[in-house]
Amino acid sequence: MHPQTQASISPGEPVDNDPANTVLRVGQLGFDAPAALLATFGLKLERVADNEPIPGSFWGDEEAGIIGITVYARDDTPVHSLLHEAGHLIVLPEERRPDVHTDATDSIEEENATCYLQIVLADRLPGVGRERLIADMDAWGYSFRLGSTRAWFEQDAADARAFLLERGLPC
Structure with missing residues (x-):
């Protein structure tokens, strides 16, 4: 459950100030465009019913999962x-x-490349784009040593770009 506050609103009307609740959700975007994007890399996207556990989710809750x-x-x-x-x-x-x-993975190199790639791939989804994804990553709590996703992406991700380039992946 997210914390609730009572500031600057009518008495008794709760407001959720958790920025993580503002991130774009797959249901808002739809499954067709992400499924088509994943298919270009030989992957499948499977929709899980509301309130059902997500198979292969490392973090649980609403986080995506992977199997094969x-x-x-x-x-x-x-x-x-x-x-x-x-x-x-x-x-x-x-x-x-x-x-x-x-x-x-347990590889720092693969994790960094994954973070970089997710930002690049956001440009291939209508209505998303890297600007929105960067903001959502910050709101969700991604942590980078330069303090923000944008700073890392623009100033500190040479290793991630090199990893992707070596493998012929988008960057």
């Missing part, structure tokens, strides 16, 4: 989560994908 070449999401799954988990599968060599269940 399938990314699982519900309507309430944040778009950044779907792109992040898909990114984990995209950066892996195809022969490693079938073995993935829930946790794709």
Whole structure:
């Protein structure tokens, strides 16, 4: 449950000030465009029914999950989560994908490349784009040593770009 406050509103009317509640959700975007995007990388997107547990979700709750070449999401799954988990599968060599269940990597290099790639892929989704995804990542609480997703992406992600370039992936 998110904290509630009673500031600058009518008495008794709760307001949720948690910025994580403002992130774009897959249900707002629809499943067709993300499914088509994932298909270009040989991946599948499977829609999970509301209130059902998401298979292969590392973090649980509404976070996307991965098993093999399938990314699982519900309507309430944040778009950044779907792109992040898909990114984990995209950066892996195809022969490693079938073995993935829930946790794709323990590699810092792959994690950095995944974070970078999810921002790049956001430009390929109508109504999303990197600006929105960067804002959503910050609102959700992604943590980078320069203090923001934008600062990391623009000033500190040379290793992630190099990783993606070496593998012929978008960057």
